Each structure stands twice: as structure tokens, then as C-alpha cells.
Amino acid sequence: MALGGKSIDGEKFDDKNFILKYTGPGILSMANTGPNTNGLQLFICMAKTEWLDGKHAVFGKVKEVMNIAEAIESFGSRNGNTSKKITTVDCGQI
DSSP: OBOSSTTTTTTSOOOOOOOOOSSTTTEEEEESSTTTOOSEEEESSSSGGGGGGSSSOOOOOOEHHHHHHHHHHHTOTTTTOOOOOOOOOOOOOO
């Protein structure tokens, strides 16, 4: 999960829509704590996660270098901690 920064919509903002669906690996989505509580956290789905449809707004899909997300995933665990520190540098702008 990525977090940080400032939004033009404020600290928390409303769900925009739920048109795009969780169709498979690479889906980019907004994290939230319930309806209309989106912030500046996002996540990349590594598998089909259709149970998230209508709960978290999809805003895109990784089209290239999914292997980087897969490499990061390899350091993950079921409890959410990583086995090594993961740092993102020179990532450009989302």
C-alpha cells in the first residue's frame, strides 16, 4: 500500500464511481475505511479480487513492469509486514 501527499479533494473524499471492476492482477485501487472515506492510499491487486467491487474505487491498471510489483510482493507476509525494508525511489508522478 502506498500513502502520503495531499489531495485537491481534501483529507478524505467521496467515492467517484465503481464502474471499473477487479478483473485480475495489476488493478490499482483506492484504500478506504468505508463509504466516501478515500484518502491518499492506494494498492495494487495481485490476483482477481471481485469481492472488492463496489467497496474500493478502481482507478487504473498496471500496464508495464508488473514484475516490480511481483518482486515487492515476494517480501510480504500474511500479517502485512515485509521481510525486508522496501523503499520506492525515482518513481515519477502517479
